[in-house]
Amino acid sequence: MAAIFMVKQKVRERLKTFYECFRAEQVQIEGCTSKYAAVAFREGLLPNSHMYNDLVRKPAKDMSEIQTRIEGEISLEEIEAAHATRSTSLIASRAPDESNINGAEQNRSWNRNRRSEQTMDGRGLQENQNKFTISQSTILRAHQNEGIFTKPPPLMSDPSRRDQSRFCEFHREYSHTTNQCQNLRWQIESLMAKGKLIQYRALGEEENNPAP
Ligand SMILES: [Zn+2]
Structure with missing residues (x-):
């Protein structure tokens, strides 16, 4: 059961990706209660990430609470990712003009x-x-x-x-x-x-x- 504590969020890994990996691991571990998993999930998060701090301040009682609480964070993450992609392509499309200035x-x-x-x-x-x-x-x-x-x-x-x-x-x-x-x-x-x-x-x- 302690194996669930081995699942760690990687640097720059999206919260959504980590959550999916974690759930995939969790279902394979026999006897891993939702309450136990909620603690393991928090400990698997990158220390000092927003979600980690949030869960330390106010621990979640089980995985369904985790799911509810990370939803907002995940959609925020997706908006940010979309924004980053857009500004990157904007820079790329501007580059050729810049050399004429x-x-x-x-x-x-x-x-x-x-x-x-x-x-x-x-x-x-x-x-x-x-x-x-x-x-x-x-x-x-x-x-x-x-x-x-x-x-x-x-x-x-x-x-x-x-x-x-x-x-x-x-x-x-x-x-x-x-x-x-x-x-x-x-x-x-x-x-x-x-x-x-x-x-x-x-x-x-x-x-x-x-x-x-
Ligand atoms: Zn030469």
């Missing part, structure tokens, strides 16, 4: 690069190549011995499917050219944000990079 572009463009422009072989799309006054490969060659660049992580793409006609001096791998290298671009942009290599920042980029 000007201002605070630095972080956003960084995120956008990371999200959509990196391909499996480390090659970035071309659109931001004009962020620098000279090519990435020239910047790399001029500064690669200064210890300012970090070794890029290995490429994730299948080696047999990489473009053998394009070599990246930064990755030291075939797949994309140095000028297409996404990681190199991030690193140059990151250095620029810290005030390094700013001599290569293309005109117009400054206003998008407010001083920290």
Whole structure:
């Protein structure tokens, strides 16, 4: 009979789900009285949850009282869950528009690069190549011995499917050219944000990079 005390509400488990699990267990335990189960149910709830506190303050005499008392709590929970789902989908549907809003572009463009422009072989799309006054490969060659660049992580793409006609001096791998290298671009942009290599920042980029 003590087995009923083993049924515990998990963190973030809905009260309704827990109640259903509990009832399913309860019917399998022989001799588990409704009064005994009511105590076990309370002890199975997450400590300090609203329902737990309520049942400590005013203990329920049996499971039918529990059922009556949790009904209000369960419907409240369902309203909250429905609300949460709605606001999540609202945020998701708004996201694309937000990237078109000007201002605070630095972080956003960084995120956008990371999200959509990196391909499996480390090659970035071309659109931001004009962020620098000279090519990435020239910047790399001029500064690669200064210890300012970090070794890029290995490429994730299948080696047999990489473009053998394009070599990246930064990755030291075939797949994309140095000028297409996404990681190199991030690193140059990151250095620029810290005030390094700013001599290569293309005109117009400054206003998008407010001083920290
Ligand atoms: Zn590369």
